[in-house]
Amino acid sequence: MSLVAGVLAVQGNVSEHAQALARAGAAYDTGIEVREVRSSGVVPDCDLLCMPGGESTTISRLVHGEGIAPEIREHVERGKPLLATCAGLIVAGRGSDDRVETLGLLDAEVERNAFGRQVDSFETNLDVAGLDEPFPAVFIRAPAVVDAGCEVLATVDDRSVAVRQGPIVGTAFHPELTDDPRLHRLALLESPSVTP
Numbered sequence: 001m002s003l004v005a006g007v008l009a010v011q012g013n014v015s016e017h018a019q020a021l022a023r024a025g026a027a028y029d030t031g032i033e034v035r036e037v038r039s040s041g042v043v044p045d046c047d048l049l050c051m052p053g054g055e056s057t058t059i060s061r062l063v064h065g066e067g068i069a070p071e072i073r074e075h076v077e078r079g080k081p082l083l084a085t086c087a088g089l090i091v092a093g094r095g096s097d098d099r100v101e102t103l104g105l106l107d108a109e110v111e112r113n114a115f116g117r118q119v120d121s122f123e124t125n126l127d128v129a130g131l132d133e134p135f136p137a138v139f140i141r142a143p144a145v146v147d148a149g150c151e152v153l154a155t156v157d158d159r160s161v162a163v164r165q166g167p168i169v170g171t172a173f174h175p176e177l178t179d180d181p182r183l184h185r186l187a188l189l190e191s192p193s194v195t196p
């Protein structure tokens, strides 16, 4: 079978997500066609969706300005999986920062740059619910979920850094920046609406 995966391409690690999707699909012999989402009209054809990191202010402006926001909303309302990473998590959540117009898809208040400047970037082996072995998680000016009304999959220093609600998985870290495809698999290919 073959799946169509959309990667929001207004900003962020687009090619890295495309490669991660290819790695994740290879394990299942699933063909994955990646489409970059820069304007409206692409998301309705997608089985899976990634919302990458970048600058959440910019991403939220473009998502709303280009008419992509209602399509993402409809995508998850139809039970199709969405992986939102870092700035993508901020945009998917219910915001705590006026400069970001969030989508409110996740019942999670997300604090931007939650780990402070002194630790702008770090990597840690993270226990994630649903994965057997720790995941090599890369954090770059990462947010954290400060108030989660949804399932928490992982924490760092008592802060929630991976959450799940229905077909949506949000991570404060960047699973696309490692060779490990397990997070993309867990979030996207093992979602109930997708049968690889």
Ligand SMILES: NC(=O)CC[C@H](N)C(=O)O
Pocket: 052, 053, 054, 055, 056, 057, 085, 086, 087, 088, 090, 112, 113, 140, 141, 142, 143
């Ligand atoms: N790597 C990232 O996506 C960083 C997110 C960024 N700090 C923001 O607030 O938008």
